[in-house]
Amino acid sequence: MIRLVIAEDQAMVLGALATLLGFEPDLEVVGRATDGDAALALVRELRPDILLTDIEMPGMTGIDVARALASEGSSTRVVIVTTFARAGYLARARAADVRGYLLKDAPVEEVAGAVRAVAAGRRAIAPALAAMAWDAGADPLTDRERDALRLAEQGLSNKEIARRIGLSPGTVRNYLSEAAAKLGAGNRVGAGRVARLNGWL
Protein backbone atom coordinates (compact mmCIF):
# COMPACT_ATOMS: atom_id res chain seq x y z
CA MET A 1 0.00 0.00 0.00
CA ILE A 2 1.42 3.38 -0.99
CA ARG A 3 0.59 6.12 1.53
CA LEU A 4 -0.03 9.53 0.02
CA VAL A 5 -0.42 13.15 1.12
CA ILE A 6 -1.89 15.57 -1.43
CA ALA A 7 -1.36 19.34 -1.41
CA GLU A 8 -3.25 21.59 -3.82
CA ASP A 9 -4.84 24.97 -3.22
CA GLN A 10 -7.89 24.56 -5.42
CA ALA A 11 -10.22 22.63 -3.15
CA MET A 12 -12.12 21.26 -6.09
CA VAL A 13 -9.07 19.77 -7.73
CA LEU A 14 -7.76 18.53 -4.41
CA GLY A 15 -11.02 16.77 -3.63
CA ALA A 16 -11.35 15.25 -7.07
CA LEU A 17 -7.79 14.00 -7.12
CA ALA A 18 -7.98 12.56 -3.63
CA THR A 19 -11.22 10.77 -4.37
CA LEU A 20 -10.03 9.29 -7.62
CA LEU A 21 -6.66 8.19 -6.32
CA GLY A 22 -8.41 6.69 -3.31
CA PHE A 23 -10.16 4.28 -5.66
CA GLU A 24 -6.86 2.77 -6.73
CA PRO A 25 -6.41 -0.45 -4.78
CA ASP A 26 -2.75 0.13 -3.97
CA LEU A 27 -2.96 3.83 -3.03
CA GLU A 28 -4.17 5.34 0.21
CA VAL A 29 -4.66 9.08 0.63
CA VAL A 30 -3.75 9.70 4.26
CA GLY A 31 -3.76 13.50 4.27
CA ARG A 32 -4.73 16.62 2.36
CA ALA A 33 -3.47 20.20 2.56
CA THR A 34 -4.43 23.39 0.77
CA ASP A 35 -1.21 25.29 1.33
CA GLY A 36 2.50 24.62 1.53
CA ASP A 37 2.97 25.09 5.25
CA ALA A 38 0.15 22.70 6.09
CA ALA A 39 1.57 20.19 3.62
CA LEU A 40 4.98 20.28 5.26
CA ALA A 41 3.51 19.84 8.74
CA LEU A 42 1.35 16.97 7.54
CA VAL A 43 4.24 15.17 5.90
CA ARG A 44 6.36 15.52 9.04
CA GLU A 45 3.56 14.08 11.11
CA LEU A 46 2.36 11.29 8.86
CA ARG A 47 5.57 10.33 7.06
CA PRO A 48 3.79 9.20 3.89
CA ASP A 49 5.58 7.44 1.06
CA ILE A 50 4.70 10.17 -1.41
CA LEU A 51 3.78 13.85 -1.29
CA LEU A 52 1.81 14.85 -4.35
CA THR A 53 1.86 18.63 -4.57
CA ASP A 54 1.07 21.63 -6.70
CA ILE A 55 3.72 24.37 -7.03
CA GLU A 56 1.72 27.56 -6.75
CA MET A 57 0.05 27.67 -3.37
CA PRO A 58 -0.40 30.25 -0.62
CA GLY A 59 2.61 30.35 1.70
CA MET A 60 5.37 27.91 0.76
CA THR A 61 5.39 26.66 -2.82
CA GLY A 62 5.51 22.97 -3.54
CA ILE A 63 9.16 23.36 -4.43
CA ASP A 64 9.87 25.06 -1.11
CA VAL A 65 8.28 22.11 0.66
CA ALA A 66 10.33 19.64 -1.36
CA ARG A 67 13.49 21.54 -0.52
CA ALA A 68 12.63 21.54 3.17
CA LEU A 69 11.96 17.81 3.14
CA ALA A 70 15.14 17.07 1.26
CA SER A 71 17.24 19.10 3.66
CA GLU A 72 15.88 17.27 6.67
CA GLY A 73 16.47 13.91 5.07
CA SER A 74 12.83 12.95 4.96
CA SER A 75 12.06 9.59 3.39
CA THR A 76 8.94 11.00 1.70
CA ARG A 77 9.38 11.38 -2.04
CA VAL A 78 7.84 14.34 -3.80
CA VAL A 79 5.81 14.35 -6.99
CA ILE A 80 4.81 17.70 -8.44
CA VAL A 81 1.64 18.25 -10.45
CA THR A 82 1.30 21.73 -11.86
CA THR A 83 -0.39 23.79 -14.51
CA PHE A 84 2.70 25.40 -15.89
CA ALA A 85 5.22 23.91 -18.27
CA ARG A 86 8.07 26.19 -17.29
CA ALA A 87 11.62 25.04 -17.64
CA GLY A 88 12.80 26.99 -14.62
CA TYR A 89 10.32 25.24 -12.36
CA LEU A 90 11.53 21.87 -13.49
CA ALA A 91 15.14 22.87 -12.89
CA ARG A 92 14.37 24.07 -9.39
CA ALA A 93 12.32 20.97 -8.71
CA ARG A 94 15.21 18.76 -9.74
CA ALA A 95 17.52 20.70 -7.45
CA ALA A 96 15.07 20.03 -4.61
CA ASP A 97 15.29 16.30 -5.30
CA VAL A 98 11.76 16.06 -6.66
CA ARG A 99 11.20 12.65 -8.27
CA GLY A 100 8.14 13.26 -10.41
CA TYR A 101 6.89 16.23 -12.38
CA LEU A 102 3.52 16.09 -14.16
CA LEU A 103 1.27 18.60 -15.87
CA LYS A 104 -2.42 19.03 -15.21
CA ASP A 105 -2.77 18.66 -18.96
CA ALA A 106 -2.09 14.97 -18.51
CA PRO A 107 -4.92 12.51 -17.95
CA VAL A 108 -5.63 11.48 -14.36
CA GLU A 109 -4.43 7.93 -14.90
CA GLU A 110 -0.94 9.23 -15.41
CA VAL A 111 -0.84 10.50 -11.87
CA ALA A 112 -1.40 7.08 -10.41
CA GLY A 113 1.25 5.70 -12.72
CA ALA A 114 3.73 8.38 -11.72
CA VAL A 115 3.06 7.83 -8.03
CA ARG A 116 3.73 4.13 -8.39
CA ALA A 117 6.88 4.72 -10.39
CA VAL A 118 8.26 7.15 -7.84
CA ALA A 119 7.28 4.94 -4.92
CA ALA A 120 9.25 2.18 -6.62
CA GLY A 121 12.31 4.41 -6.75
CA ARG A 122 12.03 5.50 -10.36
CA ARG A 123 11.41 8.96 -11.79
CA ALA A 124 8.42 10.31 -13.69
CA ILE A 125 8.81 13.45 -15.79
CA ALA A 126 6.18 14.52 -18.30
CA PRO A 127 7.83 14.06 -21.70
CA ALA A 128 6.79 17.52 -22.92
CA LEU A 129 8.64 18.98 -19.95
CA ALA A 130 11.78 17.00 -20.46
CA ALA A 131 12.01 18.23 -24.04
CA MET A 132 11.38 21.82 -23.06
CA ALA A 133 14.00 21.79 -20.35
CA TRP A 134 16.51 20.62 -22.90
CA ASP A 135 16.38 23.63 -25.19
CA ALA A 136 15.53 26.24 -22.60
CA GLY A 137 18.91 26.60 -20.98
CA ALA A 138 19.58 27.78 -17.47
CA ASP A 139 18.30 30.85 -15.69
CA PRO A 140 20.63 33.67 -16.78
CA LEU A 141 19.54 36.11 -14.09
CA THR A 142 21.44 37.01 -10.96
CA ASP A 143 19.58 37.22 -7.64
CA ARG A 144 19.62 41.00 -7.72
CA GLU A 145 18.26 41.13 -11.22
CA ARG A 146 15.50 38.76 -10.23
CA ASP A 147 14.58 40.89 -7.23
CA ALA A 148 14.53 44.06 -9.28
CA LEU A 149 12.51 42.44 -12.04
CA ARG A 150 9.93 41.14 -9.61
CA LEU A 151 9.31 44.66 -8.36
CA ALA A 152 9.47 46.25 -11.80
CA GLU A 153 6.75 43.83 -12.87
CA GLN A 154 4.37 45.47 -10.43
CA GLY A 155 4.86 48.87 -11.98
CA LEU A 156 7.27 50.31 -9.44
CA SER A 157 9.72 52.97 -10.57
CA ASN A 158 13.48 52.65 -10.33
CA LYS A 159 13.45 54.90 -7.31
CA GLU A 160 10.89 52.79 -5.47
CA ILE A 161 12.60 49.53 -6.38
CA ALA A 162 15.89 50.97 -5.17
CA ARG A 163 14.36 51.92 -1.85
CA ARG A 164 12.90 48.45 -1.33
CA ILE A 165 15.98 46.44 -2.09
CA GLY A 166 18.42 48.95 -0.64
CA LEU A 167 20.34 49.91 -3.76
CA SER A 168 20.75 53.15 -5.64
CA PRO A 169 18.32 53.94 -8.46
CA GLY A 170 21.17 53.98 -10.93
CA THR A 171 22.16 50.45 -10.05
CA VAL A 172 18.59 49.29 -10.40
CA ARG A 173 18.54 50.80 -13.88
CA ASN A 174 21.70 48.96 -14.71
CA TYR A 175 20.34 45.66 -13.45
CA LEU A 176 17.08 45.96 -15.33
CA SER A 177 18.88 47.01 -18.47
CA GLU A 178 21.21 44.06 -18.11
CA ALA A 179 18.30 41.68 -17.49
CA ALA A 180 16.44 42.91 -20.56
CA ALA A 181 19.56 42.41 -22.66
CA LYS A 182 20.04 38.87 -21.35
CA LEU A 183 16.43 37.99 -22.02
CA GLY A 184 16.30 39.57 -25.45
CA ALA A 185 13.65 42.09 -24.46
CA GLY A 186 13.55 45.76 -25.30
CA ASN A 187 12.51 46.93 -21.84
CA ARG A 188 11.69 45.85 -18.30
CA VAL A 189 8.15 44.81 -19.16
CA GLY A 190 9.23 42.41 -21.86
CA ALA A 191 11.99 41.13 -19.62
CA GLY A 192 9.45 40.40 -16.90
CA ARG A 193 7.27 38.48 -19.33
CA VAL A 194 10.08 36.32 -20.60
CA ALA A 195 11.39 35.58 -17.13
CA ARG A 196 7.96 34.64 -15.84
CA LEU A 197 7.22 32.45 -18.84
CA ASN A 198 10.38 30.52 -18.20
CA GLY A 199 9.71 30.11 -14.50
CA TRP A 200 12.66 32.27 -13.52
CA LEU A 201 10.80 34.61 -11.24
Added chain:
Amino acid sequence: MIRLVIAEDQAMVLGALATLLGFEPDLEVVGRATDGDAALALVRELRPDILLTDIEMPGMTGIDVARALASEGSSTRVVIVTTFARAGYLARARAADVRGYLLKDAPVEEVAGAVRAVAAGRRAIAPALAAMAWDAGADPLTDRERDALRLAEQGLSNKEIARRIGLSPGTVRNYLSEAAAKLGAGNRVGAGRVARLNGWL
Protein backbone atom coordinates in the same frame (compact mmCIF):
# COMPACT_ATOMS: atom_id res chain seq x y z
CA MET B 1 -31.59 12.76 -15.59
CA ILE B 2 -29.59 15.95 -16.19
CA ARG B 3 -27.43 15.73 -19.32
CA LEU B 4 -24.09 17.52 -19.06
CA VAL B 5 -21.22 18.63 -21.30
CA ILE B 6 -17.97 19.61 -19.58
CA ALA B 7 -15.33 21.90 -21.07
CA GLU B 8 -11.98 22.42 -19.34
CA ASP B 9 -8.52 22.65 -20.81
CA GLN B 10 -6.63 20.85 -18.08
CA ALA B 11 -7.20 17.23 -19.01
CA MET B 12 -6.60 16.11 -15.46
CA VAL B 13 -9.25 18.37 -14.00
CA LEU B 14 -11.63 17.56 -16.82
CA GLY B 15 -11.25 13.85 -16.28
CA ALA B 16 -11.57 14.08 -12.53
CA LEU B 17 -14.65 16.26 -12.70
CA ALA B 18 -16.35 14.13 -15.33
CA THR B 19 -15.71 10.96 -13.39
CA LEU B 20 -16.94 12.32 -10.10
CA LEU B 21 -20.05 13.95 -11.54
CA GLY B 22 -20.76 10.73 -13.41
CA PHE B 23 -21.17 9.00 -10.06
CA GLU B 24 -24.11 11.23 -9.17
CA PRO B 25 -27.25 9.26 -9.86
CA ASP B 26 -29.11 12.13 -11.50
CA LEU B 27 -26.26 13.46 -13.66
CA GLU B 28 -24.97 12.09 -16.93
CA VAL B 29 -21.82 13.44 -18.58
CA VAL B 30 -22.55 13.13 -22.29
CA GLY B 31 -19.58 15.04 -23.68
CA ARG B 32 -16.18 16.53 -22.87
CA ALA B 33 -14.16 19.21 -24.60
CA THR B 34 -10.75 20.73 -23.95
CA ASP B 35 -11.26 24.01 -25.77
CA GLY B 36 -14.02 26.50 -26.40
CA ASP B 37 -14.64 25.77 -30.05
CA ALA B 38 -15.00 22.06 -29.41
CA ALA B 39 -17.34 22.81 -26.52
CA LEU B 40 -19.59 24.95 -28.71
CA ALA B 41 -19.73 22.32 -31.44
CA LEU B 42 -20.49 19.62 -28.90
CA VAL B 43 -23.30 21.57 -27.30
CA ARG B 44 -24.87 22.27 -30.67
CA GLU B 45 -24.73 18.60 -31.52
CA LEU B 46 -25.78 17.05 -28.22
CA ARG B 47 -28.10 19.76 -26.85
CA PRO B 48 -27.33 18.94 -23.21
CA ASP B 49 -29.22 20.51 -20.32
CA ILE B 50 -26.09 22.08 -18.89
CA LEU B 51 -22.69 23.15 -20.16
CA LEU B 52 -20.17 23.22 -17.35
CA THR B 53 -17.17 25.23 -18.54
CA ASP B 54 -13.95 26.90 -17.53
CA ILE B 55 -13.30 30.47 -18.72
CA GLU B 56 -9.68 30.39 -19.77
CA MET B 57 -9.25 27.89 -22.59
CA PRO B 58 -7.49 27.83 -25.95
CA GLY B 59 -9.64 29.40 -28.66
CA MET B 60 -12.97 30.72 -27.44
CA THR B 61 -13.28 31.39 -23.72
CA GLY B 62 -16.13 29.90 -21.74
CA ILE B 63 -17.80 33.30 -21.77
CA ASP B 64 -17.51 33.50 -25.55
CA VAL B 65 -19.22 30.12 -25.79
CA ALA B 66 -21.98 31.24 -23.43
CA ARG B 67 -22.52 34.37 -25.50
CA ALA B 68 -22.71 32.35 -28.71
CA LEU B 69 -25.24 29.97 -27.21
CA ALA B 70 -27.35 32.78 -25.81
CA SER B 71 -27.44 34.58 -29.15
CA GLU B 72 -28.63 31.49 -30.98
CA GLY B 73 -31.33 30.84 -28.42
CA SER B 74 -29.89 27.55 -27.25
CA SER B 75 -31.80 25.85 -24.45
CA THR B 76 -28.53 24.71 -22.83
CA ARG B 77 -27.78 26.60 -19.66
CA VAL B 78 -24.23 27.52 -18.83
CA VAL B 79 -22.41 27.09 -15.53
CA ILE B 80 -18.91 28.50 -15.24
CA VAL B 81 -16.22 27.02 -13.01
CA THR B 82 -13.02 28.98 -12.91
CA THR B 83 -9.90 29.65 -10.92
CA PHE B 84 -10.19 33.40 -10.84
CA ALA B 85 -12.40 35.49 -8.61
CA ARG B 86 -12.47 38.53 -10.86
CA ALA B 87 -15.40 40.87 -10.78
CA GLY B 88 -15.14 41.68 -14.47
CA TYR B 89 -15.47 38.03 -15.43
CA LEU B 90 -18.63 37.70 -13.40
CA ALA B 91 -20.09 40.82 -14.99
CA ARG B 92 -19.36 39.57 -18.50
CA ALA B 93 -20.71 36.14 -17.60
CA ARG B 94 -23.96 37.68 -16.40
CA ALA B 95 -24.23 39.64 -19.61
CA ALA B 96 -23.84 36.35 -21.52
CA ASP B 97 -26.78 34.91 -19.58
CA VAL B 98 -24.62 32.50 -17.59
CA ARG B 99 -26.66 30.94 -14.78
CA GLY B 100 -23.98 29.60 -12.45
CA TYR B 101 -20.53 30.82 -11.52
CA LEU B 102 -18.33 28.77 -9.19
CA LEU B 103 -14.71 28.85 -8.11
CA LYS B 104 -12.31 25.93 -8.18
CA ASP B 105 -11.69 26.83 -4.56
CA ALA B 106 -15.07 25.36 -3.75
CA PRO B 107 -15.45 21.69 -2.83
CA VAL B 108 -16.51 19.32 -5.61
CA GLU B 109 -19.90 18.68 -4.03
CA GLU B 110 -20.84 22.27 -4.72
CA VAL B 111 -20.58 21.69 -8.44
CA ALA B 112 -23.23 19.00 -8.41
CA GLY B 113 -25.43 21.25 -6.31
CA ALA B 114 -24.98 24.16 -8.66
CA VAL B 115 -25.69 22.02 -11.70
CA ARG B 116 -28.93 20.82 -10.14
CA ALA B 117 -29.96 24.32 -9.14
CA VAL B 118 -29.34 25.70 -12.60
CA ALA B 119 -31.04 22.77 -14.28
CA ALA B 120 -34.06 23.55 -12.09
CA GLY B 121 -34.07 27.12 -13.37
CA ARG B 122 -32.38 28.75 -10.42
CA ARG B 123 -29.02 30.52 -10.26
CA ALA B 124 -25.83 29.54 -8.44
CA ILE B 125 -23.21 32.17 -7.75
CA ALA B 126 -20.33 31.55 -5.34
CA PRO B 127 -21.01 33.85 -2.38
CA ALA B 128 -17.45 35.20 -2.33
CA LEU B 129 -17.94 36.32 -5.91
CA ALA B 130 -21.25 37.99 -5.31
CA ALA B 131 -19.74 40.08 -2.54
CA MET B 132 -16.74 41.01 -4.62
CA ALA B 133 -18.84 42.08 -7.56
CA TRP B 134 -20.71 44.40 -5.26
CA ASP B 135 -17.82 46.61 -4.25
CA ALA B 136 -15.78 46.32 -7.41
CA GLY B 137 -17.80 48.61 -9.62
CA ALA B 138 -17.96 48.48 -13.36
CA ASP B 139 -15.14 48.36 -15.89
CA PRO B 140 -14.08 52.00 -16.33
CA LEU B 141 -12.04 51.39 -19.47
CA THR B 142 -13.05 52.24 -23.02
CA ASP B 143 -12.44 49.70 -25.78
CA ARG B 144 -9.48 51.66 -27.10
CA GLU B 145 -7.91 51.90 -23.68
CA ARG B 146 -8.34 48.16 -23.22
CA ASP B 147 -6.70 47.44 -26.57
CA ALA B 148 -3.79 49.71 -25.84
CA LEU B 149 -3.35 48.29 -22.36
CA ARG B 150 -3.33 44.73 -23.62
CA LEU B 151 -0.45 45.55 -25.94
CA ALA B 152 1.38 47.69 -23.40
CA GLU B 153 1.30 44.72 -21.04
CA GLN B 154 3.50 42.79 -23.42
CA GLY B 155 6.19 45.43 -23.34
CA LEU B 156 5.40 47.13 -26.63
CA SER B 157 6.30 50.81 -27.02
CA ASN B 158 3.78 53.51 -27.81
CA LYS B 159 4.98 53.54 -31.38
CA GLU B 160 4.44 49.80 -31.83
CA ILE B 161 1.07 49.87 -30.12
CA ALA B 162 0.03 52.75 -32.33
CA ARG B 163 1.00 50.84 -35.44
CA ARG B 164 -0.95 47.78 -34.40
CA ILE B 165 -4.19 49.47 -33.52
CA GLY B 166 -3.97 52.14 -36.19
CA LEU B 167 -3.71 55.24 -34.04
CA SER B 168 -1.03 57.84 -33.58
CA PRO B 169 1.60 57.33 -30.87
CA GLY B 170 0.46 60.48 -29.14
CA THR B 171 -3.07 59.19 -28.83
CA VAL B 172 -1.83 55.91 -27.44
CA ARG B 173 0.08 57.87 -24.82
CA ASN B 174 -3.06 59.76 -23.97
CA TYR B 175 -5.11 56.58 -23.64
CA LEU B 176 -2.60 54.82 -21.46
CA SER B 177 -2.20 57.87 -19.29
CA GLU B 178 -5.96 58.14 -18.98
CA ALA B 179 -6.27 54.43 -18.17
CA ALA B 180 -3.61 54.67 -15.47
CA ALA B 181 -5.42 57.62 -13.93
CA LYS B 182 -8.75 55.79 -13.94
CA LEU B 183 -7.20 52.73 -12.34
CA GLY B 184 -5.22 54.63 -9.75
CA ALA B 185 -1.88 53.43 -11.10
CA GLY B 186 1.22 55.50 -11.64
CA ASN B 187 2.07 54.02 -15.03
CA ARG B 188 1.00 51.57 -17.72
CA VAL B 189 2.44 48.57 -15.92
CA GLY B 190 0.46 49.20 -12.76
CA ALA B 191 -2.61 49.93 -14.85
CA GLY B 192 -2.23 46.59 -16.61
CA ARG B 193 -1.98 44.78 -13.30
CA VAL B 194 -5.08 46.39 -11.86
CA ALA B 195 -7.10 45.79 -15.01
CA ARG B 196 -6.07 42.16 -15.21
CA LEU B 197 -6.79 41.55 -11.53
CA ASN B 198 -10.29 42.85 -12.02
CA GLY B 199 -10.91 40.81 -15.12
CA TRP B 200 -11.15 43.86 -17.35
CA LEU B 201 -8.64 42.72 -19.92
Added chain:
DNA sequence: CGCCGGAGGTGACACTTGTCACCCCGGCGA
Protein backbone atom coordinates in the same frame (compact mmCIF):
# COMPACT_ATOMS: atom_id res chain seq x y z
C1' DC C 1 51.82 42.58 -1.03
C1' DG C 2 49.58 43.50 -5.14
C1' DC C 3 46.28 42.38 -8.24
C1' DC C 4 41.87 40.87 -9.83
C1' DG C 5 37.06 40.40 -10.13
C1' DG C 6 32.59 41.23 -8.77
C1' DA C 7 29.01 44.02 -6.43
C1' DG C 8 27.46 48.41 -6.40
C1' DG C 9 27.47 53.36 -7.86
C1' DT C 10 27.86 57.71 -10.87
C1' DG C 11 27.10 60.72 -14.68
C1' DA C 12 25.89 61.79 -19.22
C1' DC C 13 23.01 61.33 -23.15
C1' DA C 14 19.22 59.73 -25.99
C1' DC C 15 14.87 58.06 -26.06
C1' DT C 16 10.33 56.85 -24.07
C1' DT C 17 6.53 57.90 -21.08
C1' DG C 18 3.31 60.72 -18.41
C1' DT C 19 0.72 65.05 -18.27
C1' DC C 20 -1.75 68.65 -19.97
C1' DA C 21 -3.70 72.13 -22.74
C1' DC C 22 -5.48 72.75 -26.93
C1' DC C 23 -6.94 71.61 -32.02
C1' DC C 24 -9.83 69.34 -35.70
C1' DC C 25 -13.90 67.43 -37.44
C1' DG C 26 -17.98 64.58 -38.06
C1' DG C 27 -22.30 63.59 -35.92
C1' DC C 28 -26.67 64.96 -33.66
C1' DG C 29 -30.04 67.20 -30.97
C1' DA C 30 -32.16 72.00 -30.11
Added chain:
DNA sequence: TCGCCGGGGTGACAAGTGTCACCTCCGGCG
Protein backbone atom coordinates in the same frame (compact mmCIF):
# COMPACT_ATOMS: atom_id res chain seq x y z
C1' DT D 1 -28.50 76.39 -38.64
C1' DC D 2 -25.87 76.39 -34.58
C1' DG D 3 -23.55 74.50 -30.88
C1' DC D 4 -21.63 71.11 -28.50
C1' DC D 5 -20.00 66.71 -27.75
C1' DG D 6 -16.61 62.89 -28.33
C1' DG D 7 -13.11 60.42 -30.80
C1' DG D 8 -8.77 61.26 -32.31
C1' DG D 9 -4.57 64.15 -32.79
C1' DT D 10 -0.65 67.62 -31.76
C1' DG D 11 2.99 69.88 -29.30
C1' DA D 12 5.57 70.93 -25.38
C1' DC D 13 7.59 69.91 -21.12
C1' DA D 14 8.80 67.09 -17.16
C1' DA D 15 9.86 62.77 -15.50
C1' DG D 16 11.34 58.20 -16.03
C1' DT D 17 14.02 54.69 -18.60
C1' DG D 18 17.75 52.40 -21.42
C1' DT D 19 22.67 52.44 -22.48
C1' DC D 20 27.31 52.90 -21.69
C1' DA D 21 31.70 54.10 -19.96
C1' DC D 22 33.98 54.54 -15.99
C1' DC D 23 34.66 54.66 -10.70
C1' DT D 24 34.97 52.72 -5.90
C1' DC D 25 35.20 49.34 -2.52
C1' DC D 26 36.27 44.97 -0.71
C1' DG D 27 37.31 40.14 -0.34
C1' DG D 28 39.96 36.55 -2.23
C1' DC D 29 44.26 34.63 -3.91
C1' DG D 30 48.79 33.94 -6.30
